[in-house]
Amino acid sequence: xxxxxxxxxxxxxxxxxxxxxxxxxxxxxxxxxxxxxxxxxxxxxxxxxxxxxxxxxxxxxxxxxxxxxxxxxxxxxxxxxxxxxxxxxxxxxxxxxxxxxxxxxxxxxxxxxxxxxxxxxxxxxxxxxxxxxxxxxxxxxxxxxxxxxxxxxxxxxxxxxxxxxxxxxxxxxxxxxxxxxxxxxxxxxxxxxxxxxxxxxxxxxxxxxxxxxxxxxxxxxxxxxxxxxxxxxxxxxxxxxxx
Numbered sequence: 671x672x673x674x675x676x677x678x679x680x681x682x683x684x685x686x687x688x689x690x691x692x693x694x695x696x697x698x699x700x701x702x703x704x705x706x707x708x709x710x711x712x713x714x715x716x717x718x719x720x721x722x723x724x725x726x727x728x729x730x731x732x733x734x735x736x737x738x739x740x741x742x743x744x745x746x747x748x749x750x751x752x753x754x755x756x757x758x759x760x761x762x763x764x765x766x767x768x769x770x771x772x773x774x775x776x777x778x779x780x781x782x783x784x785x786x787x788x789x790x791x792x793x794x795x796x797x798x799x800x801x802x803x804x805x806x807x808x809x810x811x812x813x814x815x816x817x818x819x820x821x822x823x824x825x826x827x828x829x830x831x832x833x834x835x836x837x838x839x840x841x842x843x844x845x846x847x848x849x850x851x852x853x854x855x856x857x858x859x860x861x862x863x864x865x866x867x868x869x870x871x872x873x874x875x876x877x878x879x880x881x882x883x884x885x886x887x888x889x890x891x892x893x894x895x896x897x898x899x900x901x902x903x904x905x906x907x908x909x910x911x912x913x
Contacts, residue, residue, distance in 0.1 A: 720748065732794070734766025770798050773898065775869070777808075779911050788908065789901040791881035793853060793870070795888075796897045804828065804867045804896060810912045814851075814859045825864030830912070831856050832871045832905050842875070849873060850884075857897040858889045868897040871905040879903045 711717060724744060731741045742759065749757045775788040792798075810830040811817045817824060831852035839845040853870050860868040872882035881899045888894045900908065 732767065733764045738764075765795075767795050769794075774803075775898065775900070777908060777911060786907075788904045789879050789881050790869070790898040790904075791883045792896070792898050793857075793883055793886040795886050796857070797894050799896050806866050808869070808908065808912065810909060814855070817859055817863050820863065822864070824860075827865050828867045828869060829856070829860035829863065829865040830869045830900075830908060831860075832909055834871060834902075835873065835875050837875055845875065846873060853884050853899065854886055857886055857895055858892060860897070861889070861892040861895050865895060867895050869900050869908075870897060872899045872902050874902060877902050877906070 724741065728737050728741045728744055731738045746757055746759060769792060773790055773792050775790040776785045777788055778785050806826060806828045808830050809820070809824055809827045810832050811820070812831075812833045817829060833849050833852055835842075835845040835849045837845070839848070849871075850873055853873060856868045856870050872880075873884060874882055879901045881901045881904075883899055886897055
């Protein structure tokens with residue numbers, strides 16, 4: 671599979687060189703060049719047009735997908751048209767994950783109100799459930815520390831990570847960073863605690879019924895368990911059943 675990683679790295683290195691402390695002293699030629707690049711970039715709006723073209727014509731670009739190949743070719747062509755000094759492709763292996771056809775989850779309240787469907791979406795890289803549905807009691811936690819403190823009580827359970835993004839943060843990326851470890855590391859921590867599956871609150875501040883997928887990973891020394899994101903509305907609903 672082809673990728674533009676070496677070229678992208680080169681661009682980043684150039685940016686660092688322009689922005690290094692010793693080269694950006696007031697009045698230095700590097701400061702002038704950097705300021706001109708920033709002003710031209712912000713004023714032209716070209717970056718937004720390029721982003722719109724990439725997302726509108728290529729679409730979702732999962733690693734190893736045909737769309738990822740088209741995005742690579744788009745990047746090569748665009749950089750050539752912009753008259754970059756050197757544009758080339760490098761071959762390397764990348765992981766490829768294919769989403770299965772069915773993603774369903776249900777809650778069965780202890781009150782006996784009947785089965786309630788939940789809006790879920792498998793996280794990218796999650797294993798499936800080839801032996802049939804996973805059915806178990808659900809335990810809710812807001813942090814890995816809380817899960818670890820449960821000890822053996824989490825064994826055989828579905829671990830529900832329900833730490834919302836912090837709305838009080840002015841920097842939304844800080845809010846995202848304060849919650850996204852549940853998605854990336856949740857399957858590992860749930861497996862370490864003896865859980866049979868994991869559910870993660872979607873990484874969004876919106877209260878809606880659209881689950882947000884995203885990347886996750888496993889630890890090869892621990893069992894691999896299925897993990898899915900749940901919409902924020904259904905995360906609130908599941909929380910109400912457990913509290």
